[in-house]
Amino acid sequence: MDPTTLERISPYEWRIPQTGDMRVPAEIIADEDLIRGMDEKVRQQITNVACLPGIVRAAYAMPDAHWGYGFPIGGVAAFDPDQGGVISAGGVGFDISCGVRMLATDLTAAQIRSKQQDFAHEMSRSIPAGVGSQGHIHLDDAGMSAMLSGGARWAVAEGYGTVEDLARIEEQGQMAGATPDMVSARAKRRQRDEMGTLGSGNHYLEVQEVTDIFDEAAALAYGLSPGQAVVTIHCGSRGLGHQIGTEYLREMALAAPGYGIALPDRELACAPIDSELGQRYLGVMRAGINCALANRQILTHLARDVLERFFPGCKAPLLYDVSHNTCKEELHEIDGEERRLFVHRKGATRSFGPGMGDLPPPLSKVGQPVLIGGSMGTESWVLAGDDRSETVALSSACHGAGRAMSRHQAARTWTGSGIRKDLAARGIIVTSPSRRGIAEEAPGAYKDVTRVVESAERAGLARRVARLAPLVCVKG
Amino acid sequence: MADDAGSPGWSHFPHQGDVGVRGIGRSMAEAFENAARALTEVVAPLASIRSEQSVTVSCRATDPSILLLDWLNEVTYAMATRSMLFGEFHVRISGDVLKGEMRGEPVDRARHEPSVEPKGATLTELCVKQQPDGLWLAQCVVDV
Numbered sequence: 110m111d112p113t114t115l116e117r118i119s120p121y122e123w124r125i126p127q128t129g130d131m132r133v134p135a136e137i138i139a140d141e142d143l144i145r146g147m148d149e150k151v152r153q154q155i156t157n158v159a160c161l162p163g164i165v166r167a168a169y170a171m172p173d174a175h176w177g178y179g180f181p182i183g184g185v186a187a188f189d190p191d192q193g194g195v196i197s198a199g200g201v202g203f204d205i206s207c208g209v210r211m212l213a214t215d216l217t218a219a220q221i222r223s224k225q226q227d228f229a230h231e232m233s234r235s236i237p238a239g240v241g242s243q244g245h246i247h248l249d250d251a252g253m254s255a256m257l258s259g260g261a262r263w264a265v266a267e268g269y270g271t272v273e274d275l276a277r278i279e280e281q282g283q284m285a286g287a288t289p290d291m292v293s294a295r296a297k298r299r300q301r302d303e304m305g306t307l308g309s310g311n312h313y314l315e316v317q318e319v320t321d322i323f324d325e326a327a328a329l330a331y332g333l334s335p336g337q338a339v340v341t342i343h344c345g346s347r348g349l350g351h352q353i354g355t356e357y358l359r360e361m362a363l364a365a366p367g368y369g370i371a372l373p374d375r376e377l378a379c380a381p382i383d384s385e386l387g388q389r390y391l392g393v394m395r396a397g398i399n400c401a402l403a404n405r406q407i408l409t410h411l412a413r414d415v416l417e418r419f420f421p422g423c424k425a426p427l428l429y430d431v432s433h434n435t436c437k438e439e440l441h442e443i444d445g446e447e448r449r450l451f452v453h454r455k456g457a458t459r460s461f462g463p464g465m466g467d468l469p470p471p472l473s474k475v476g477q478p479v480l481i482g483g484s485m486g487t488e489s490w491v492l493a494g495d496d497r498s499e500t501v502a503l504s505s506a507c508h509g510a511g512r513a514m515s516r517h518q519a520a521r522t523w524t525g526s527g528i529r530k531d532l533a534a535r536g537i538i539v540t541s542p543s544r545r546g547i548a549e550e551a552p553g554a555y556k557d558v559t560r561v562v563e564s565a566e567r568a569g570l571a572r573r574v575a576r577l578a579p580l581v582c583v584k585g
Numbered sequence: 586m587a588d589d590a591g592s593p594g595w596s597h598f599p600h601q602g603d604v605g606v607r608g609i610g611r612s613m614a615e616a617f618e619n620a621a622r623a624l625t626e627v628v629a630p631l632a633s634i635r636s637e638q639s640v641t642v643s644c645r646a647t648d649p650s651i652l653l654l655d656w657l658n659e660v661t662y663a664m665a666t667r668s669m670l671f672g673e674f675h676v677r678i679s680g681d682v683l684k685g686e687m688r689g690e691p692v693d694r695a696r697h698e699p700s701v702e703p704k705g706a707t708l709t710e711l712c713v714k715q716q717p718d719g720l721w722l723a724q725c726v727v728d729v
Contacts, residue, residue, distance in 0.1 A: 240628060240692060
């Protein structure tokens with residue numbers, strides 16, 4: 110994208126002025142080089158989002174934005190139900206509540222390195238990952254409904270993890286307002302064998318070393334220190350979320366004209382929040398959020414089991430769990446007035462600044478942890494929500510490095526064996542059932558994550574707290 | 586075999602985060618069959634899949650592009666819930682009804698090395714049309 114075609118607000122904020130059918134402007138938060146690297150489709154998609162009914166303030170693209178479907182990945186948009194605002198299945202995505210959680214262990218990276226090969230092997234054996242893998246938990250109808258209502262709270266009650274974990278999860282581990290009875294039988298069937306599975310693609314479990322601290326106070330509050338080992342889990346709502354997305358994308362695309370919604374592109378399929386369809390999607394999408402929270406909670410339990418076997422007595426408390434693909438009802442101040450909005454974050458993280466939201470005391474003082482995944486060969490980051498993020502982008506931040514190259518091109522450029530060998534030479538062990546899967550996820554296929562987080566920090570979305578380097582990566 | 590310059594077959598087209606699947610055929614039905622082959626190739630090489638079991642599906646939509654969406658989502662659903670891969674597809678379209686048969690085998694992780702699971706077909710770049718050369722094109726972006 111050519112930055113000269115945008116209106117420069119600051120070195121890290123760029124505006125597409127409101128023209129034509131746009132109801133608000135669109136804003137892209139990134140430095141000039143990241144903008145240059147963005148696909149022209151990001152402009153088209155974020156401009157289209159700005160045309161949707163009831164949108165408030167602006168349609169935002171985060172520094173890691175790339176071409177998605179409907180909304181760009183890295184897209185944020187809030188809608189007011191009192192102004193005819195809409196909810197969009199494409200604005201949430203198929204992988205509802207895909208997200209990241211981090212366990213801040215009391216182990217050092219040196220301890221992991223001392224058993225790295227065996228530990229990586231055992232972790233990959235214990236975490237069901239990749240196409241065709243099945244979980245160890247198979248829920249009956251009543252169990253499925255309880256899980257879809259209870260989220261991580263259900264998982265803890267079933268013995269996966271601890272009550273202390275719940276305070277460290279958005280919504281305290283349980284999304285209110287879920288309607289499991291409205292979730293289709295097909296969505297439930299698709300989930301039957303997938304509880305406690307990682308998935309494939311860009312999903313991973315990674316053991317990382319804290320290499321640098323940038324904000325001592327926040328690091329102390331988060332329980333992070335140099336040389337420490339952490340475990341990061343990236344996955345979502347699995348087959349259930351995928352099937353909900355499939356069903357509602359179709360239904361909303363066909364129903365939109367009946368609601369008098371003129372879509373700039375059919376891929377923006379949506380329905381008024383207050384409509385029967387909008388409310389029905391909201392309820393099942395919230396069940397999907399609970400499914401993702403339960404899934405990450407089970408995987409946490411499995412990871413802790415492996416840690417215990419290798420390092421008896423070690424602790425791995427949950428630092429935080431963030432969701433990326435959601436639509437949440439939140440209060441935001443718009444032009445001096447507090448308004449109830451439905452905020453879509455697709456490939457974007459909530460980023461509450463100090464004192465905001467429902468964060469437990471140690472986190473509330475410094476802001477919400479924002480967990481940024483890099484690629485399996487590059488650094489990841491822990492950021493803290495900045496109090497300016499509310500003004501800049503409705504308390505939102507980036508979610509990862511963002512792809513710079515398609516899977517297709519990556520698989521033609523690299524081989525899985527080559528990538529695995531190169532990373533092993535750098536002390537990083539990658540396990541995966543698929544060599545092509547590794548090639549498609551090659552570090553070179555992603556943007557420079559450091560540049561992404563620097564843009565997020567300088568724009569006021571989130572402050573850098575700690576940099577992490579990968580030691581072990583279990584890929585799907 | 587992947588299509589080249591408009592001959593019947595399948596191909597992938599680039600999308601930054603996900604994958605575009607495209608089928609070209611002498612009929613709409615053949616284009617749909619080839620789009621399903623492209624979908625399978627996102628996961629594993631077609632040549633590695635044996636035709637051991639058959640699954641039949643049907644879908645209905647008046648809009649041909651929605652019919653393609655439904656067909657690819659039926660293939661995705663069968664892959665996910667049966668833990669199978671399919672390499673052979675037969676489609677019949679009559680009016681707004683599609684009847685499809687897919688043949689394949691259970692996923693063998695060692696032999697297939699499946700790389701990524703499709704989540705669902707999207708409305709992005711969704712298109713079903715007869716081209717000026719008379720061949721049919723059926724395509725969309727699939728979330729992976």
